Amino acid sequence: MANFLETGRLVLRAFTPVDTDHLIDPDDDPEVMRFINGGRPTSREAVETRVLPRLLHDHPCWGTRGYWAAQERTSGAFLGRFEFRPLDEHSPAVVELGYRPNRAAGGGHGYATEGSRALIHKGFTDLEVERVTANTMAVNTRSRRVMEKSGLSFVRNFTGDWPEAIEGPEHGEVEYGLTRTEWEQR
Template identity: 75%
Template sequence: MNIFLETERLVLRAFTEADVDHLLALDNDPDVMRFINGGRPTSRAAIQAQTLPRLLHDYPCFGTRGYWAAEEKAAGLFLGWFELRPLDDLNPAVAELGYRLNKAAWGNGYATEGSRALIRKGFTALGVERVTANTMAVNTGSRRVMEKAGLSFLRNFSGDWPEAIEGSEHGEVEYELTRTVWEQLP
């Protein structure tokens, strides 16, 4: 197993081709996908042709990937994934934070724990100067994770949704955390 990062309760490891079934289950839970695509199912073919290649992509400026499978450390259960990827493949300065966890993992602090660990890794080892994260304005759970991870609200904006989903009429929000602010956090 190619481990990228460990926390007290999580292992973040590189995705492999063998993760298709995990991703299929995750992306076919309507509650998990509510704020992503309105809860519509994702086909195995789409996971294999679109999702997995994105998760397996290496970023030259990081010298590693930008997406990691999240497993519960004690039992090895697949919980979902975390993202910390540069917005420019060749420049590590600005990285996007993201996460998608299965419902069984919700409410246990995993999203905050994994996000904080990735932010620390980004600022201390990957050359990141600014972390950004976006979600739908109505996604209060994700917004709370961003705040608990140290990010601050930056702006509201209207996204370009190919198909409107419930809540998209309220727009999206962007949060951020700079290295300078992070260094001053308790």
């Protein structure tokens, strides 16, 4: 499968079954998983039976994936993953943006912002996207900053029902968004 998207420093490509080890590394890192499940590692079995099948899913409205492996363009090093998937399987109108860099790629390198901006551009220019949405815990300031630097604006605070105890849920979650019209006006 060809690369989905390339930027100055990144290649975003479809995941394949041989990416299991790439997925285990960040999902086994307590710092990476802190705002996802409280820092608990994801088992190999869970990656193989739950995570990877979701990442390999093709969405009917696009005929392609909604999750992308991020690699450094020059070295090919695995940097993490991006989510840019339609919320409705049969309509590309609203997509959810997400990113999960591994520790080496996180924190100040700008990969999450670079990949997010490129996905947003592709969504509005090539994929018939009308609105991009993203959410995180209110206390996840790094993720919120990436959303803001990617052009998304704060929409609302809300309280989600977390199945697992995570530090900081008393502050709730935040949603950010960007419409095609807002993006075109920038």
